[in-house]
Amino acid sequence: MMDMGQYLEIFIEESKENLQNMNQSLLDLENNYGDKSILNDIFRVAHTLKGMSSTMGFSKVASLTHEMENVLQALRNNEIPTSEKIIDLLFECLDILEEYINEISNTGDEGDLESNHLIKKLNNVMSTNIELSITESSDEEIPAISSEILIEAEEFSKSIVEKAALEGYNGYRIKIELNPNCMLKSARAFIIFNTIERDCEILKSNPPVEDIEDEKFDTSFELIILTRMAQEELKRELCGISEVENVLIEKIILKEYSTRTDQQEVENKLSLEIEESMDEDEDKRQSKTKKPKVGKTVRVDIDRLDNLMNLVSELIIIKTRLEDIDDDGRKQNMNEAIEYLERITTSLHDAVMKVRMVPIERVFNRFPRMIRDLSKELGKEISLFMSGEETEVDRTVIDEIGDPLIHLIRNSIDHGIEDPETRKRFGKPDAGTVKLIAYPDGNSVVIEVEDDGQGINIDRVKAKALEKGIITKEQSDTMDEKEAIHLLFHAGFSTADKISDISGRGVGLDVVKTKIESLGGIVEVQTIKNKGSKFIIRLPLTLAIIQALLVNIGTEKYAIPLNSIKEIITIKTASIRKVQNQEVVLYRNHTLPILRMNKILHVDREEPAKEDLTVVVVKKGDKTAGFVVDSLIGQQEIVIKSLGKFLSGIKVIAGATILGNGQVALIVDTNSLF
Incomplete structure (x- = not known):
């Protein structure tokens, strides 16, 4: 039998894409x-989906999807006329499929x-149009199957019939007709057998299984x-399997088997079979709990892969060239080769980054449906305007930015936009309007999330913060607008009077801030009363390779991401x-707040009596701070490596990188120091 597991990853990827298109x-x-063209697309x-899932045995x-097809065909x-009720039902089906x-x-x-x-609801929609119902077939429809078939127990194993009689099993005779144009009859039969054997026991096949596997049968x-x-289930x-033209089912009357064996013997046999069956069921359950190996995939334009291949070829050429340069060779040749190698590695880096990049459309696509559902739930009219869906970001960012x-x-719709x-x-x-x-x-x-609500x-923010004990009365009086807005990101802060399913769960926006900063980004807020609010998220293009400034602190080397550095200055200690x-x-x-990096990073060293201090001015939104370092090494392109799960909770450190001499330099998470 064919192993369908090898196609699982493709099935999941394509199903998600199809469901997004349906949405x-x-x-x-x-x-x-x-619009008939839209109905045709949904159909x-x-x-x-029906064909793919049938092939995979789901x-x-x-x-x-088979029942959805019937309704869509009628539309x-x-x-039947297209109505809001039917569209809502199809959306419900879409949610279950997802x-x-x-x-x-x-x-x-x-x-x-x-x-x-949902199948019942779909059948109710089609109740006046369905010609082939899933009830018991009439005699005229099944000329090939008699109304009653008596099966002598001797035709089959005694124990099977005894089990059927004592355990309340039903016996069915099924005639399956495939589409005359079916190209791979044996493959389709394999799917049918697979589907049946999940919950049924096949006693007999006509023609025999061997002939069916060899395609030695008609249709x-x-x-x-x-x-x-x-019978209906x-x-x-079976009707849900692709290329199955018709299914005729007839219930069999199992003739009671008058056994000559001792009743105890029958019960012993039955007990043994039930135990074996339970063992098999347990094995099946255990196998289902094992998570399949489904990797994360990225669809890549073939031109980008061609470019990648060309650069790797260039890399091999320069490797050969370096090998051919003798020790006595001119230094100029070596320098030229190294410069050439540097150009190739830079181009290779750019090419690999482009392969990792995917359009942010993948995230944006889920929001029109969410806006539709929320507007209905809250009784608000809301229109969504999206722009820049083609903007490309790193695949890692795509996976994390959705929540x-x-x-x-949700915050904009619930708190921002008025009734x-x-x-x-x-x-x-x-x-x-939500924009x-x-x-780039x-x-x-x-990424900007803007609404034209109340701002x-x-x-109110200050009053809530005062009520929760986050700030004092004195702080509230002296606090400016930007500082007050920053309170929204405090853990556990919410201005909602009631906890709802939409927002205001007492979580506040701290989850947003934490997630964005873990990606190396920042969140800014702009608001005008009764005009609206705008949340601005700024994220790095990639999380894998960045430009950084290497600095010395004591005897240790640290890397500070270049995109967070505003300038480097010298200040007098006095x-x-x-x-x-x-x-x-x-x-x-x-x-300018001054932060002593040796104290923050717990670097043991004697405090030098310097008149002048080297300070790296770092920015986060409109805030700045000065990091005191011992000396500068220089700018370098570094590869970010994770510290692993055991060191993942360290706030000040964002990761590590390996330098050219093999030393490890820790990367400073500047966002966490503000």
């Missing part, structure tokens, strides 16, 4: 009920989630099975003052 098409259909996706996905043929695919991705199995309630074959499944599973954006958008009556009072349009914009900015990617009420136990210096008419 977008359903959103489009909601705005244009009569094609449902049909593809019967729940196949059954649900295409104008047999849960199935996620469960398959995590465990290799569809799980215990049932979709029978139909018959099976006799034992199962506890209901069995038929639904913070969901939180920000229609309030908007009318302020002369705003009934429909609120989601992405664009140097070595960073900027952030600074006085000019440093202490304000509230914090060292500061007046620099360009602004107060």
Whole structure:
């Protein structure tokens, strides 16, 4: 038998893409009920999913998409009108399908989630149009199968019939007709056998299994099975398999077997079989809990791979050239070869980074549906404007940025955008607008979440912070707007009076800040009362290779990311003052906090009596701080390496890098020091 596990990764990747396409098409259909091309697109996706899931043996996905196909076909043929109720039902089906695919991705199995309630709803929609119902077939429909078949127990193993009689199994005779145009009949039969054997026991096959495997049959074959499944459920599973034209099922009356053996012997046999069956079930359960090996994949343009291949070829050429340079060779030749090698490695780095880059559209695509559901739930009219979906970011960033954006958008809809009556009072349009914009900015990617709602009420934020004991009355009176907005990111802070499913769970925006900063990014907020708010996220293009400044602190070397450095200055030791136990210096008419890196990083060294100190001025949004270092080594491109799970909780350190001489330099997480 063929091992379908090897195709699991492709199935999951393509299913997720198909479901995303279905989601977008359903959103489009909601705005244009009569568009047949959209219905055709949704039908094609449902049909593809049905075929793929049937081939892989995922019967729940196949059954649900099969019923969806029936409804979509009726919509295409104008047999039933497109309505909001039907679109909502199709969205419900989409959600269940996404849960199935996620469960398959995590465990290799569809799980215990049932979709029978949705299948019933789909059948109710089609109740006046379904010609082939999944009830017991009439005599006229099954001329090849008699109304009653008596099976003598001697035809089969005694123990099997005894088990069937005592355990309440049903006997069925099934005739399966394949599509006359089916290209791989034996492969399709294999899928059918696979589906049946999950919950049934096949007693007999006509023609024999060997002939079916060798394609020595026309377009139909018959099976006799034992199962506890209901006839309707069995038929639904088989009809969900692609290229199955028709399924005819007839219940068998199992003739009671009058055994001459001792009743105790029969019970012993039955007990043994049940124990074996339980062992098999346990094995199946254990095998299902083993997580399949599903890797993370990136689809790459073939031109980028060609470029990568060319650069590797160049690398091999320069390697050969370096080998040919003798010890007596001219130094000029060696220098030229090294310069050439440097150019190739730089180009190779750029090419590899492009291979890792994926459009942020992957994240943005989930939000139109979320906005639709939230607007219905809250009774607000909301339109979503998206721009810059083609902006490319590192795959690692894509995987992590989704949750913070969901939180920000939910926050904008719940806290920011007012209800229609309030908007009318302020002369705003009934429909609120949420803008989601992405664009590259140097070595960073900027994502903006903007709404035209009521903005952030600074006085309310201060009052809540005062109530929770986060700030004192004196701090509240002297705090400016930017400092007050920064309170929103305090752990456990929320301005919501009630905890809801949308936002305001008492979590606040600290989860957003923590996640963004763990990616090496920053969050800024702009707000105007009764005009709206804008959250600006700035992220590095890549998390793998960065430009950094190497510095000496005592006998140790540290790397500071270059994109967080504003400038490098020299200050006089005598000019440093202490304000509230914090060292500061007046620099360009602004107060600059001074941080002694040797104390923060616990580097043991004697404090040198220097008149002049080397200070690296680091920025985070509109904040700055000066890091005192012993000396500068220089700028260098470094590869970031994780410290591993045992050292993952260290706040000041973002990772490590290996230098050219083999030494390890720790990378300073500047965001955590503000």
